[in-house]
Amino acid sequence: MLNVIVTDPPRADLGQVAKLAEYGVATVHEAIGRTGYLGPAVRPNQQGTRVAGTALTVLCWPGDNLMIHAAVEYARPGDIVVITTASPNSDGAFGELLATSLRAHGVRGLVMAAGLRDTQELREMDFPAWTAHVSAQGTVKETPGSVNVPVIIGGQLIRPGDAIVADDDGVCVVPRPDVDKAVTASAARVAKEDKNRKQLADGALGVDMYNLRPKLEKVERISYAEYVKRAGEGS
Structure with a gap:
């Protein structure tokens, strides 16, 4: 050293x-x-x-x-x-x-x-x-x-x-x-988050704000009764 x-x-x-x-x-x-x-x-x-x-x-x-x-x-x-x-x-x-x-x-x-x-x-x-x-x-x-x-x-x-x-x-x-670039980028991020925070506070869903629904297309929606039935069949 x-x-x-x-x-x-x-x-x-x-x-x-x-x-x-x-x-x-x-x-x-x-x-x-x-x-x-x-x-x-x-x-x-x-x-x-x-x-x-x-x-x-x-x-x-x-x-x-x-x-x-x-x-x-x-x-x-x-x-x-x-x-x-x-x-x-x-x-x-x-x-x-x-x-x-x-x-x-x-x-x-x-x-x-x-x-x-x-x-x-x-x-x-x-x-x-x-x-x-x-x-x-x-x-x-x-x-x-x-x-x-x-x-x-x-x-x-x-x-x-x-x-x-x-x-x-x-x-x-x-x-x-x-450092200068980081200050500018951080300010921009805070401004974006402030906008998102207002939308979320007004009831918007993150899956819509962030366009996440396409990533969830393969996730099936089922009722609780159906879930219990399938879980029992797999046990």
Whole structure:
């Protein structure tokens, strides 16, 4: 593993990133072609929080949080720290003290494929975190890793400076060059859903709105009495 700290990666425009936060993970993920979702294993430590920011990536050795401490020096307001390990590990590499340090530097939250601890304290201090594991097991501070290099979580490539959107549904990454396009696509999707929502509220059927009836042509409609009769014959 290359041991480096990249001090000045380009970051997505925070104004545009803030717009992504208005739409949320499910909308952004769908709008950009159902890509970028980190998967169901990365779950929120809290409920009712939605944030977006720029990725400050950290690659640690298993059971070691040295590089998280190193990353704090390079954090900028609006960042979300994204942490993974060189091989799978669930040790509690991040807790309340590191959150306190990151908050002092304007960091908006945390996404990690390793382990989180001090979960109650993090909720009480309103520091949002999304994690693959919760573990009281501590870590050491011994082995150099990297900061602001590309990392992979949930099969998704995350580069430093990419946009990260996180809420109750999970986490989505939007590549830095695609943020403007994602904002436009998300706005269009919301407008379309607003129109559909009104039709559904007025009693329209989804099978008609979405032209699904042709897909159901081979599904036979029968009465309950007929269903019971056929089910009995097949038992």
